[in-house]
Amino acid sequence: MYSMRHLEIMAELPGHTTLGSAASELRISESALSQAITTIERLAGESLCLRRKAHGFSLTASGHHFATRARKIMTEVGELSATFPQSDGKLRGPVRFGCFASLSPHLIPATLQGFDHPAVQLEVRVGTHDQLLPALRTGELDVAFVYDLALPAELDKQQIYRTEMQVVLHPEHRLAKLKRPLELADLADESLIMYESEPSTDYQMQLFASQGLTPKIVASVPQMILVSAMVGRGLGYGLLMRRPNNAEVSVEGRELAFRELKAPNYPNAVVAITPRGMRIPARVQALIDHCTCAMAESW
CATH class of the missing domain: 3.40.190.10 (Periplasmic binding protein-like II)
Incomplete structure (x- = not known):
């Protein structure tokens, strides 16, 4: 019969490529881990792990299945402990x-x-x-x-x-002075600082494409905080999802202007x-x- 320790060991193995790494995480010696795997394989009646000197180890298809089931059981045991504390x-x-x-x-x-x-x-x-x-x-x-x-x-x-997409602008930008919601056509010829991260990038491009427009991208950056910082210096505008507790200043303390984006701004x-x-x-x-x-x- 498998013990909880057997299940813990098998649940841990998929995240490692060497027995040494797995043993360290499990806080046992590498030899003890190897012996435990041999015991588990004997109980299972088949090979669960391929161990090769100088090449680490890998799980067999059966080993992956065993590990997935073991992880599920460990999660359910944790759920039991959390739901029914003693x-x-x-x-x-x-x-x-x-x-x-x-x-x-x-x-x-x-x-x-x-x-x-x-x-x-x-x-x-x-x-x-x-x-x-x-x-x-x-x-x-x-x-x-x-x-x-x-x-x-x-x-x-x-x-x-x-939430939904909104426009972030420098306060002195001409579009920031408009009282009406902005349209994609207003933005098409303006300099867009693109937040480069999927699926956000695709979503922004799809908004423009839905109206037959192509944005004028002047920079693509991997952090939203950098988008806001560049907008705060007047280098272009940004598109970001409306969110709670959103400060209307950049990381440098420069003011930003947020404006509603008119349809086809699909709710999200x-x-x-x-x-x-x-x-x-x-x-x-x-x-x-x-x-x-x-x-x-x-x-």
């Missing part, structure tokens, strides 16, 4: 959550503040969709907070807040995503619920 009724255990990079300065501090569960250990990862979604699939993350843009179907979503949302059908641990759901409340209070 004494004090507190939520406990790790929550590994990801956040889309441009959202992080607005969402992470507000979410961490007031999350009153000291026995829950929070670990944060910031990145793009290309970084967060694979980590969610492999179980490296429990939940990720992202824009509801081009998300695969195999994800469950919980809405955090509704920030969502918490988890693998489809996954039973969400109580401590993870508590974080999602707290984030939703924190964002609602920040508008």
Whole structure:
């Protein structure tokens, strides 16, 4: 019969290419890990891991299946402990959550503040969709907070807040002085400082393409804070999603002007995503619920 330690070992292996690395993470010796894998393989009745000197190791197809099942069981055990505590009724255990990079300065501090569960250990990862979604699939993350843009179907979503694209301008820009909502046609000949990160880049390009327009891109930068800094110096305009607690100044303290963008500015949302059908641990759901409340209070 497999022990919980056997399951913990197999759940850990997919994230490593050497036994030494896995052993270090599991806090056992490499020889002890090798012996444990041999024991697990004997119980399974087949090879789960290919071990080659000087070439590290790799899991067989059966090994990957075993590891996936082991990780699921470990998650469910953690859920059981969090849902049915034996004494004090507190939520406990790790929550590994990801956040889309441009959202992080607005969402992470507000979410961490007031999350009153000291026995829950929070670990944060910031990145793009290309970084967060694979980590969610492999179980490296429990939940990720992202824009509801081009998300695969195999994800469950919980809405955090509704949003839409808006225009950020230097206060002295001629378009900032208009009282009406801006149109894409107003912007087509202006200098756009593009936030270069999928799916945000595609979304901006699709907005222009939907009206047969092509933006005049003068710079593509990988950070939204850099977009705002360049706009603050009058180098162009930017497009970004409307968000709570958004300071109307750049990182250098220069004033910015935010203007509504007229249709076809399609409504969007920030969502918490988890693998489809996954039973969400109580401590993870508590974080999602707290984030939703924190964002609602920040508008």
